[in-house]
Amino acid sequence: MAARAQGWLAIAGVVAAGVVLTLVVQERYHHRVLTLVFLWAAMGLAWNIISGYAGQISFGHQVFFGIGAYVTVLLVVKTGLTPWIGMGLAVAVAVLAAVLIGLPTFRLGGIYFGLATLAYPLIFRIVMDWLGYQEVAIPMIRERPGWFMQFTEPRSFDLLALGVLAATLVLSRLIETSRLGYRLRAVKENEQAAEAMGVDAFRAKMAAYALSAVPAAVVGAVYIHAILFIVTPDAVFGLLVISQTLVVALVGGIGTLWGPLIGAAVMVPVSEVLDSTVGDRLPGIQGVVYGAALMLIMIGAPDGLYWRVHQLIRSRAARGAAASRPAIVAAGGDAAVASAPAGGVLLEVRDVSKAFIGLQALSDVGFDVHEREILGVIGPNGAGKTTLFNVLNGFLVPDRGEVRLRGERVTGLRPSALCRRGLGRTFQVVRTFPRLSVLENVMVGAFVHARAVGRARAVAVAALAQVGLEDRADDVPGGLTTLELRLMELARCLATSPRLVLLDEPLAGLSSDGVDVMIAMIRRVRGRGVTVVIIEHTMQALLRLADRLIVLDQGRRLAEGAPAEVTRNPAVIEAYLGKRWLARMGKPAC
């Protein structure tokens, strides 16, 4: 709670300092620099919402800046509408543009969003040229200049720009501390894990992109009135706008609202001083400095200044605080929860087939999962076990067949939608959100049903307590042991309040003590009424754990039944151990 109040206080402090600077500064030129610092900081913050928090680097964010400038000015010129209202319309246009740009591009992964964003400003430039808006000047309006944002007192522009900055800081802070903020960071850290934990990555990115267009459009509108007075396609849609934005955000540090603020405070005065001293003789000096700054920061401190300092402080604080922690041991009393009665059918899998190029990974696999049972899926490497899970939780759409969850056909739903319907999963190789604390990792899962941050935190704390990781809540996943990581992933999954969990080799890489802890934990999960489907390829462990087994081999269901029965099945023994074993064995395996 204290940390939250601190954040708001810091923002208030920044704004107060801005006001003081505005009052202290005398020279007109210094006011201009101050206005520029405020505006570029706000622009960097806008970019930071989509590219910092959500990790989707936008190379075309000047589109919204340009829309803000053009729409506002054209409204003044054509209709005489005050920019104070025009700005609002410009924001609406910018948000609409963001939705139109985001809709198709966010369906593509990786670099495609970035590449597509490159094209849009260029299109706007060309279109503005063609429409004949190569140069649109703001008409001078003598009566009521304030109503038309035409102040003569430079302090007014300072304060206006500071107001924009303050609003953007507040917006950023609200995002950072909201469910959306956690979800965006999860998407940035590991999109697939986020999806599996109920985060609709597409919607989260769309929301971030639309929100980031708002301040960018406002900055564009104010920038034209305070600095440029004339809109040209090159000045607002050009490469220098995005370069300045990137420089401010990247030098300061992305993914935090302090980054762009620091970046603007450092870089804007530097470039302005250079421009005013040697700019006449060396017209490209600003670009060279920005370019060099981008290169240096990428090579030297790719996370930016803020995180560099942050890291230094943290590692100093952490030194000496490395306390020994009690080892996690298997909790007793498993027998009480070991066998709960199985209920009706929870999940139906019907004739599911999935082929990859040249490989039939699953063919006509079908089975039922009953309420509150532990169902083991075994099979040799390449049998299709993980593919089956990927189909069940929506990462893959089957070529044929269908999956029903509680009677509802769920084939083809996104993982996040399935997660919201009560289907959780863990991964063969643990997928963490590396830069989120253990608690925050689990909170991402908790947000499936909790809207408020406080509620999600409480759910996450409870989930961590369930798996015995409450001591590790504030650590980052990087410092956890394999067992702790597996437990954290399980807690994250439990925090989504699942009816059914898919555990993909939860025992892999664990010591025998670790296996005992995990098995006890899985039994306890089932004891709480959660159905478990578990992949393993060590038969031994599953015999201790599962009520029923399904054996997959080369994408087909080979056998199904009680563990003892399945292990006696000759086809299973052959698939697992080869024909020679079968010949050697007169009696059942294990």
Add this chain to the structure above:
Amino acid sequence: MVLAELVQYVATGLLVGGVYALMSIGLALIFGVMRVVNFAQGDFMMLGMYLTYFYAMSGIDPLLGAILTIPPFFVLGWLVHRGLLARVTGGGDPQRQMDAQLILTLGLSLVITNATTMILTPTPRGIRTAYATQAFALGPVLLNQARSYAFAMALVLAAAVYVFLTRTDAGRALRAAADDPEAASYQGIDVRAMHGLAFGVGIALVAAAGGLLATYYPIEPSVAGNFIVLMFVAVVLGGLGSIPGAFVGGLVIGLVQSLTLLVLPFQLQNTGVFIVFLLVLYLRPQGLFGRRARTV
């Protein structure tokens, strides 16, 4: 008559497209081998134009000058890789690494464009050649001589790249490093050296393409911006990283640019290109020749 006009536009488009194809091959090679989206590619092209210009000032025909840009730009590319890109390559989340490389090359692009403006002034220059204003007449269709020569040279260089990649040990090693860097390194291929080689060759190709372009296009520091996007489009069109794809993509861009003029005014010449780009991104993101767009 209408048909002749159409043929004329197609021919013009293909001639220009040949040079686009050559510059796009360089970008595709760099992306294919290193997974680097090189934003500074257009700037190296611009530098290639200037070098060819200075060659021409000292009496070397620009068509030869374009070829002579290859050795110095290969070295320059190799140095840029060693000194800059190698420092942000290796380890970590591939997406973040790609972003870091893209931002690094964006910075490099800004430095090159603006430093060139400072040193050589923004005034456009041109190379005067006898053939720039001449045309071959094929019936009613006129083919500008400079563009025809540039097109032919671009085809020759592209063919040379193809032979290099498929018939030489270095080329095979390069392709192996592109397909699977880890497996390649187990076979004794020095992947880092391959990255240097790819970047060197990629830069040399785009510089040569710039040299060819300079025979009929004004030379100025800001020229990079117009072409880098065309190259991106060609490479995405062909399927990110596919070299034959980039070649075809370049030709298609030339055609689209040219045919756009049939229906839209001159300023909107590139709109057609961008529309094709966005359509490809949305409808077939893996490109015409790409194998996959996204991994699960």
